Amino acid sequence: MLTYNYFIRKQMPVTIGLYDMSGKLLANLVNTSMQTDGLHTGSFDAATIGLTPGVYYIRFTFDKKTIVNKVVKI
Numbered sequence: 400m401l402t403y404n405y406f407i408r409k410q411m412p413v414t415i416g417l418y419d420m421s422g423k424l425l426a427n428l429v430n431t432s433m434q435t436d437g438l439h440t441g442s443f444d445a446a447t448i449g450l451t452p453g454v455y456y457i458r459f460t461f462d463k464k465t466i467v468n469k470v471v472k473i
Contacts, residue, residue: 400442400443400444400445401442401443401444401445401470402440402441402442403415403428403440403441403442403457403468404438404439404440404441405438405439405459405461406437406438406439407434407436407437407439407461408436409436410433410434410435410436411433411434411461411462412431412432412433412434412461412462413429413431413432413433413434413439413459413460413461414427414429414430414431414458414459414460415427415428415429415441415457415458415459415460416428416457416458416460417443417448417455417456417457417458417470418455418456418457418458419453419455419456420453420454420455420456425448425450425455426443426448428441428443428457429441445472450472451472452472452473453471453472454469454470454471454472455469455470455471455472456468456469456470457470
């Protein structure tokens with residue numbers, strides 16, 4: 400189980416996607432939904448997506464800003 404947290408200062412649209420090393424979208428974790436300000440927590444089970452051990456990326460898009468974090472599944 401992978402748990403992720405993010406904090407936004409004001410209400411805005413949020414999109415979160417999980418990508419493989421080649422940039423292929425594997426799963427939409429949050430599909431452009433309007434989120435309230437504050438701390439948010441989400442999680443997903445790698446087994447349900449069929450992830451094998453390797454390096455993946457979670458891309459957070461907040462309004463017009465994008466942040467990418469590396470995730471390693473062992």
